[in-house]
Amino acid sequence: MSRASARVPVRPRITVLGAGSWGTTFSKVLADGGSDVTIWARRPEVAKEIREAKRNSDYLPGVNLPLAVTATSDVAAALRDAQFVFVSVPSQSLRQNLEQIRDLIPAEVPVISLMKGVEKGTGLRMSEVLEEVLQIDRDRIAVASGPNLALEIAKEQPTAAVVSSTSLETAEAVAKVATNRYFRSFVNTDVIGTEFGGVLKNLIAVAIGIVDGVGYGENTKASIITRGLVEMTDFAVAYGGHPETLAGLAGLGDLIATSGSSLSRNNTAGRLLGQGYSFADVVKSMQQTAEGLASVAPVLALAAAKGVDMPICRQVSEVLAGTLDPKDIAPHLTTDDDSGPQGERTLDARQDDGGSALRRSLKRAFDQLRHRGRSS
Numbered sequence: 001m002s003r004a005s006a007r008v009p010v011r012p013r014i015t016v017l018g019a020g021s022w023g024t025t026f027s028k029v030l031a032d033g034g035s036d037v038t039i040w041a042r043r044p045e046v047a048k049e050i051r052e053a054k055r056n057s058d059y060l061p062g063v064n065l066p067l068a069v070t071a072t073s074d075v076a077a078a079l080r081d082a083q084f085v086f087v088s089v090p091s092q093s094l095r096q097n098l099e100q101i102r103d104l105i106p107a108e109v110p111v112i113s114l115m116k117g118v119e120k121g122t123g124l125r126m127s128e129v130l131e132e133v134l135q136i137d138r139d140r141i142a143v144a145s146g147p148n149l150a151l152e153i154a155k156e157q158p159t160a161a162v163v164s165s166t167s168l169e170t171a172e173a174v175a176k177v178a179t180n181r182y183f184r185s186f187v188n189t190d191v192i193g194t195e196f197g198g199v200l201k202n203l204i205a206v207a208i209g210i211v212d213g214v215g216y217g218e219n220t221k222a223s224i225i226t227r228g229l230v231e232m233t234d235f236a237v238a239y240g241g242h243p244e245t246l247a248g249l250a251g252l253g254d255l256i257a258t259s260g261s262s263l264s265r266n267n268t269a270g271r272l273l274g275q276g277y278s279f280a281d282v283v284k285s286m287q288q289t290a291e292g293l294a295s296v297a298p299v300l301a302l303a304a305a306k307g308v309d310m311p312i313c314r315q316v317s318e319v320l321a322g323t324l325d326p327k328d329i330a331p332h333l334t335t336d337d338d339s340g341p342q343g344e345r346t347l348d349a350r351q352d353d354g355g356s357a358l359r360r361s362l363k364r365a366f367d368q369l370r371h372r373g374r375s376s
């Protein structure tokens with residue numbers, strides 16, 4: 001090999017399943033980070049537009065995609081020779097999509113969920129559905145999450161995300177390809193906290209949308225964001241997540257972005273509900289996926305199974321069912337029982353005053369060392 005050819009950087013080959021607003025935007029992030037990206041689109045006309053015009057005008061009007069992004073509606077062709085596979089389809093359709101392509105995913109490559117939902121019926125997180133259907137080692141699976149409104153990123157506005165995997169080595173490899181001049185990926189190994197952060201902030205963003213639609217102001221919204229974060233943390237910790245993850249990009253960060261933006265589909269769905277539209281009308285009017293609407297029921301079932309009280313999420317489900325007037329959502333920010341005023345802190349902080357924060361830090365340091373040890 002000549003010295004010149006030895007210097008040519010190797011461009012990773014990446015496949016992104018799903019040509020909606022996030023799949024397409026993430027493809028741009030990856031291509032702008034130096035990868036060659038093939039998107040699988042369900043509709044041949046979407047694939048053709050991406051391939052030939054470098055546009056996806058249904059989802060990202062006015063955005064030019066890099067030359068290194070192409071697309072096909074032939075999923076076998078899309079997956080051939082992939083070195084990383086990112087998945088960005090609606091959560092409730094993930095299982096059905098994976099069942100059709102189970103045997104097409106190249107051996108050994110990392111598979112990364114870009115999705116923020118839990119599966120109705122099973123209550124499984126997306127990484128759990130990936131593991132179950134694809135029958136692959138969990139160390140090959142990663143999730144990416146954070147304050148990531150697609151259209152802002154497609155316009156190259158500076159943004160951070162977090163990539164999480166039980167294998168730090170996998171998280172780092174994925175974060176490396178998912179980093180460019182306007183998009184920075186951090187890493188962690190708390191998959192549970194990272195995934196649940198993304199799921200739960202959607203429900204709180206629906207609640208914020210509802211009170212916005214009713215016409216309530218900043219105090220109400222700040223109260224719901226703050227108490228919502230406590231609900232998110234209590235829930236995620238009950239399932240084994242770290243409270244710090246919920247205070248990070250995949251928790252608080254995403255909650256702020258989603259609750260504050262009219263670009264958010266969850267926030268928009270909530271606002272329509274608050275303005276008096278029925279759940280059926282809202283679903284009909286949404287052109288894109290608002291994951292929170294489908295996640296409310298499985299999240300409340302999971303919360304009940306661990307005895308976690310989630311008054312805000314419960315009220316969102318009552319508004320969706322039409323049994324609670326949207327204007328009555330905010331007064332019920334605490335558990336409505338007769339035992340007197342409720343403490344403000346998370347369950348974890350209340351139970352843990354005796355130094356378990358130190359224990360957790362030590363355990364995390366140990367986990368990281370163990371993962372590094374395995375990867376070296």
Ligand SMILES: NC(=O)c1ccc[n+]([C@@H]2O[C@H](COP(=O)([O-])OP(=O)(O)OC[C@H]3O[C@@H](n4cnc5c(N)ncnc54)[C@H](O)[C@@H]3O)[C@@H](O)[C@H]2O)c1
Pocket residue numbers: 018019020021022023024041042043059088089090091093097114115116117148149150151287288289291
């Ligand atoms: N859009 C964002 O800003 C954003 C950001 C971060 C994460 N996410 C997450 O990414 C996931 C995908 O969201 P999105 O915004 O790309 O959604 P979207 O509605 O814009 O696109 C969904 C894509 O999935 C495809 N699809 C494949 N099988 C499908 C099926 N059976 N039914 C319906 N659509 C099917 C659609 O054709 C479409 O291309 C969601 O879990 C969402 O929470 C979205």
Ligand SMILES: O=P(O)(O)OC[C@H](O)CO
Pocket residue numbers: 116146147148149150202205254257258263264265266267289290291
């Ligand atoms: O449009 P939403 O409500 O699905 O939110 C998009 C992203 O999850 C924001 O991080």
